[in-house]
Amino acid sequence: MTVKIIVLKNKKEAARRTAEIFVEAVKRKPNIILGLPTGKTFIPIYREIAKLQRKKKISFARVKTFNLDEFFGLKSEDKRSFRYWMNKNLFAKVDTRKENIFFLDGTAGDFKKECSDYEREIKKFGGIDLQFLGLGVNGHIGFNEPGSSFASRTRRVKLTRSTLKANAAGVPHFALTMGIGTILRARKIILTATGKSKSCAVKEMVCGKISKKIPASALRSHKNIILILDKDAASELKTKV
Numbered sequence: 677m678t679v680k681i682i683v684l685k686n687k688k689e690a691a692r693r694t695a696e697i698f699v700e701a702v703k704r705k706p707n708i709i710l711g712l713p714t715g716k717t718f719i720p721i722y723r724e725i726a727k728l729q730r731k732k733k734i735s736f737a738r739v740k741t742f743n744l745d746e747f748f749g750l751k752s753e754d755k756r757s758f759r760y761w762m763n764k765n766l767f768a769k770v771d772t773r774k775e776n777i778f779f780l781d782g783t784a785g786d787f788k789k790e791c792s793d794y795e796r797e798i799k800k801f802g803g804i805d806l807q808f809l810g811l812g813v814n815g816h817i818g819f820n821e822p823g824s825s826f827a828s829r830t831r832r833v834k835l836t837r838s839t840l841k842a843n844a845a846g847v848p849h850f851a852l853t854m855g856i857g858t859i860l861r862a863r864k865i866i867l868t869a870t871g872k873s874k875s876c877a878v879k880e881m882v883c884g885k886i887s888k889k890i891p892a893s894a895l896r897s898h899k900n901i902i903l904i905l906d907k908d909a910a911s912e913l914k915t916k917v
C-alpha cells in the first residue's frame with residue numbers, strides 16, 4: 677500500500693489542508709499544471725484557496741488548469757455546467773487567466789475529437805503535475821463510473837443513477853470525463869473525501885479488492901498519492917494504514 681492517508685478532525689480542517697497543498701505547490705512551481713474537480717467537497721477547499729492566495733500574495737497567473745469532466749450537451753454559460761460552477765467557486769476569485777483554463781466542451785459536435793484533443797493538450801504542456809480529486813459515493817473519480825477500465829482515456833460516459841441523484845436535478849445523463857488512465861498519469865494525486873456518505877467508498881478504495889467495481893481503487897497503483905479525509909470519511913477504516 678503506497679497511499680499516504682491524512683485524517684483530520686473535520687471538513688474544515690480537511691479543506692484547509694487540501695488548500696495549503698494547492699497553494700504551496702503553486703508557490704514552488706508558478707507554472708504548474710493542475711487537474712481540478714468539481715463537487716460539494718471542493719466548495720470550502722476553493723474558498724480557502726482564494727483566501728490563502730490573497731493572504732500569501734501568490735499569483736496563479738501562470739498556472740494551467742485542466743478540469744476533470746463536464747456534462748454532455750451543456751454550454752459553459754449553463755448554470756448546471758461544471759464550467760459555470762468552476763467560474764463561480766474558484767476562477768472568479770483568483771487571478772487565473774482565461775487562456776490558461778482548459779475544459780472539455782460538452783457541446784462539441786465531434787465529441788470523440790474533443791476528447792482526444794484534450795488528451796493531446798495535456799500532453800503538449802508536459803502532463804499534469806498535481807491532480808486533485810473528489811470521490812463519488814459509488815467510488816467514482818471524475819465521472820469514471822464503476823466498470824470503467826483502469827486504462828480508460830478521456831471519453832463520453834453514461835452516468836449511473838446514484839451519480840445523477842448526487843448531482844443537481846435535471847443534469848444530462850451523459851458526460852465527458854478524463855479517463856482513469858489519464859488521471860493515473862498525473863505526477864502527484866490528492867484525493868479529498870469528507871463526510872459519512874463517503875466512508876464506505878473510502879473503505880473499499882483503501883482496503884477492498886483492487887477492482888473496476890471501485891474506480892478509485894485504481895489509485896492504489898499510483899506512486900505518489902495522498903488521501904485527505906475527515907474523521908467521518910475515515911470512520912470505516914479499522915486499521916491505521
Ligand code: GLP
Pocket residue numbers: 713714715716717718744745809810811812813817818819839842843
Ligand atoms: C461528481 C464529480 C466528481 C466529484 C464527485 C464527488 O459527480 N464528477 O469529480 O469528485 O462527484 O462530489 P461531491 O464532492 O459533491 O460529493
